[in-house]
Amino acid sequence: MENTINLSLLDGVLSEYAEVKGSxxxxxxxxxxxxxxxxxxxxxxISEKTGIATSDxxxxxxxxxxxRFEPVGKYLIMLCQGTACHVNSSELILQTIQDELxxxxxxxxxxxxxxLKCVACLGCCSLxxxxxxxEDTYGSLTPDKTKKILKELREAAL
Amino acid sequence: MxxxxxxxxxxxxxxxxxxxxxxxxxxxxxxxxxxxxxGMCYLEPIVDIYDDNNTLTRLVKVSETDAQAIAxxxxxxxxxxxxKLIVTEEDSQFLTKQTRIALxxxxxxxxxxxxxxxxxxxxxxxxxxxxxxxEEVIDIIKVSGLAGRGGAGFPTWFKWNAARQSAGEEKxxxxxxxxxxxxxxxxxxxxxxxxxxxxxxxxxxxxxxGAKHAVVYVRAEYPLAIKRLxxxxxxxxxxxxxxxxxxxxxxxxxxMIKAGAGAFVCGEETALIESLEGHRGMPRLKPPFPAQSGxxxxxxxxxxVETFANVAWIINNGGEAFAAxxxxxxxxxxxxxxxxxxxxxxxVEIPMGKTLRDVIFDIGGGMKTxxxxxxxxxGGPSGGCIPADLIDTVIDYKALGATGAIMGSGGMVxxxxxxxxxxMAKFFLDFTAxxxxxxxxxxxxxxxxxxxxxxxxxxxxxxxxxIELLEELCYSEYEAHIHDKKCPAGECSALIExxxxxxxxxxxxxxxxxCPVGAITGTVKNPHVxxxxxxxxxxxxxxxxxxxxxxxx
Numbered sequence: 001m002e003n004t005i006n007l008s009l010l011d012g013v014l015s016e017y018a019e020v021k022g023s024x025x026x027x028x029x030x031x032x033x034x035x036x037x038x039x040x041x042x043x044x045x046i047s048e049k050t051g052i053a054t055s056d057x058x059x060x061x062x063x064x065x066x067x068r069f070e071p072v073g074k075y076l077i078m079l080c081q082g083t084a085c086h087v088n089s090s091e092l093i094l095q096t097i098q099d100e101l102x103x104x105x106x107x108x109x110x111x112x113x114x115x116l117k118c119v120a121c122l123g124c125c126s127l128x129x130x131x132x133x134x135e136d137t138y139g140s141l142t143p144d145k146t147k148k149i150l151k152e153l154r155e156a157a158l
Numbered sequence: 159m160x161x162x163x164x165x166x167x168x169x170x171x172x173x174x175x176x177x178x179x180x181x182x183x184x185x186x187x188x189x190x191x192x193x194x195x196x197g198m199c200y201l202e203p204i205v206d207i208y209d210d211n212n213t214l215t216r217l218v219k220v221s222e223t224d225a226q227a228i229a230x231x232x233x234x235x236x237x238x239x240x241x242k243l244i245v246t247e248e249d250s251q252f253l254t255k256q257t258r259i260a261l262x263x264x265x266x267x268x269x270x271x272x273x274x275x276x277x278x279x280x281x282x283x284x285x286x287x288x289x290x291x292x293e294e295v296i297d298i299i300k301v302s303g304l305a306g307r308g309g310a311g312f313p314t315w316f317k318w319n320a321a322r323q324s325a326g327e328e329k330x331x332x333x334x335x336x337x338x339x340x341x342x343x344x345x346x347x348x349x350x351x352x353x354x355x356x357x358x359x360x361x362x363x364x365x366x367x368g369a370k371h372a373v374v375y376v377r378a379e380y381p382l383a384i385k386r387l388x389x390x391x392x393x394x395x396x397x398x399x400x401x402x403x404x405x406x407x408x409x410x411x412x413x414m415i416k417a418g419a420g421a422f423v424c425g426e427e428t429a430l431i432e433s434l435e436g437h438r439g440m441p442r443l444k445p446p447f448p449a450q451s452g453x454x455x456x457x458x459x460x461x462x463v464e465t466f467a468n469v470a471w472i473i474n475n476g477g478e479a480f481a482a483x484x485x486x487x488x489x490x491x492x493x494x495x496x497x498x499x500x501x502x503x504x505x506v507e508i509p510m511g512k513t514l515r516d517v518i519f520d521i522g523g524g525m526k527t528x529x530x531x532x533x534x535x536x537g538g539p540s541g542g543c544i545p546a547d548l549i550d551t552v553i554d555y556k557a558l559g560a561t562g563a564i565m566g567s568g569g570m571v572x573x574x575x576x577x578x579x580x581x582m583a584k585f586f587l588d589f590t591a592x593x594x595x596x597x598x599x600x601x602x603x604x605x606x607x608x609x610x611x612x613x614x615x616x617x618x619x620x621x622x623x624x625i626e627l628l629e630e631l632c633y634s635e636y637e638a639h640i641h642d643k644k645c646p647a648g649e650c651s652a653l654i655e656x657x658x659x660x661x662x663x664x665x666x667x668x669x670x671x672x673c674p675v676g677a678i679t680g681t682v683k684n685p686h687v688x689x690x691x692x693x694x695x696x697x698x699x700x701x702x703x704x705x706x707x708x709x710x711x
Binding site for chain 2: 029130
């Protein structure tokens with residue numbers, strides 16, 4: 001995986017933001033959009049172009065929950081951990097996902113299909129418990145509904 | 159006739175976009191457009207049909223399979239097929255009992271069209287303000303009594319005045335849209351549903367303090383809000399409302415959006431500024447305050463989205479009109495995101511001075527379960543839980559503060575008897591321990607140690623002396639966990655025992671088939687039994703039983 005990083009994909013982002021002060025977070029966000037995570041080689045290139053030390057970039061990258069340093073699966077499940085979801089039994093949904101996929105928070109299934117991440121409130125509290133999978137939001141989850149969604153996604157990927 | 163579909167994030171998640179696509183695929187002979195969040199989140203997806211006299215027929219919980227029925231109604235006036243979707247009188251009262259100022263256009267106008275906003279008199283307040291001196295604008299805000307809606311309730315005019323009087327040519331006006339409190343989504347709704355109202359409020363604020371740059375810091379978790387705000391900024395720039403010499407005046411102001419990257423602490427204004435500058439979001443020491451030294455060390459003023467959403471209305475209607483609502487110490491209205499175990503969840507804007515009962519029972523309809531109301535969580539991780547015996551507390555900064563909670567940004571998570579208060583405290587400590595920026599030892603170490611104690615207590619290993627250490631927390635429920643090894647709410651799995659009520663059990667075998675450890679025995683059509691020694695308390699039997707025969711205690 002590491003060998004296939006195409007750093008030229010960063011050219012546009014770096015030419016637009018490298019010289020603009022205060023843009024590190026924006027650059028990292030674009031980088032993650034391109035690669036799905038922050039590859040080591042990309043961080044080194046960003047450091048070279050912006051003059052920000054790699055240690056500082058890592059300091060910022062690890063501070064914010066949005067950033068990842070490992071590739072994620074085809075489907076990134078973001079399970080909301082907000083208060084309303086907690087009150088409406090999001091714990092049961094977490095357990096269902098763990099049982100169905102055999103992964104914990106922060107892990108990816110062996111087939112590379114699903115990654116699970118528990119996240120802060122997604123702001124769709126009226127539909128709690130809620131999860132987002134890639135760009136789509138799924139609300140009013142029950143264990144059965146969750147299993148069905150996962151099954152459909154798995155079949156769609158085949 | 160025209161059709162308007164509610165498309166806030168919640169509406170889309172509930173299926174509003176599927177409904178819109180389905181309507182485009184059938185022959186509907188009228189205009190189909192979108193609006194933002196109507197606020198009746200529990201009834202999404204919502205389709206509003208306006209006739210030529212602008213009389214509204216509201217359809218709720220619509221699905222894509224209803225498209226043909228809607229087409230028949232619009233094309234031929236055949237109401238029979240949509241009758242079952244029409245909102246009930248009782249549900250309509252969810253909105254009619256509210257007083258909407260910050261949310262006045264939400265769920266009514268199209269948030270993606272500037273003309274929809276100007277048609278309601280949008281940007282008139284900015285024109286009016288530019289005809290006054292900045293001091294006169296600040297004075298109107300002072301008369302209104304508007305206070306920071308992000309939670310602290312600090313007088314807005316005071317902050318504006320401090321930034322105005324701060325020396326320096328270059329100043330910044332910043333909007334805090336990093337809505338981090340779990341359970342709060344008022345700001346998201348305002349940006350998604352009425353972005354021009356936010357822009358107008360910010361431009362008035364920028365004029366008042368003398369700033370030429372306006373910045374919005376939005377959570378990255380709100381992609382739709384960012385998209386609609388970007389679109390609105392573009393439209394306002396094209397219309398000459400953002401940029402040089404706005405409306406032919408000497409006032410110029412540019413606009414910028416910065417997306418946050420997920421850190422609760424960035425809701426604090428100096429941490430937010432650090433994040434804007436591209437650093438870790440660690441709070442700065444105060445003083446100096448942002449009004450003296452903020453973004454790029456220049457004088458800066460930071461207000462929350464809802465605060466700005468009130469500004470244009472105040473300029474148009476006068477400070478007195480706003481101050482006429484509310485209590486002595488808290489003026490105007492406040493928006494709440496009411497969620498949890500409440501029957502009607504959604505956005506509620508009411509004048510200050512109403513009670514929690516008004517919001518949760520009169521507007522919210524009480525509990526959606528058959529269990530009694532237990533408490534309401536307000537103010538997110540910095541707030542607290544207000545118990546049932548304080549339900550008549552008046553909504554006012556001071557009165558809510560006296561309960562030990564705070565007004566907060568407006569999240570109201572309603573809980574019934576099935577929510578464990580010890581578990582709730584553990585939930586928030588888990589949150590604050592994870593989100594601690596690590597700068598101060600009290601928070602970095604303290605939250606972790608308290609979390610460890612609560613984990614012990616909820617696992618049934620609580621010991622004498624724990625309560626004294628946690629004494630400011632909810633007392634009796636902690637005692638039950640520690641002394642009796644019981645969780646009265648039935649939430650802490652280590653303290654629960656599952657049994658089967660033989661009278662209710664029909665012997666359907668569903669529980670036995672679902673038990674992962676084979677702890678349930680019994681034959682078809684005969685009551686089953688749980689072997690409590692084998693039981694791992696996973697709760698599967700409880701959740702699958704269709705006859706309420708599994709008892710959790």
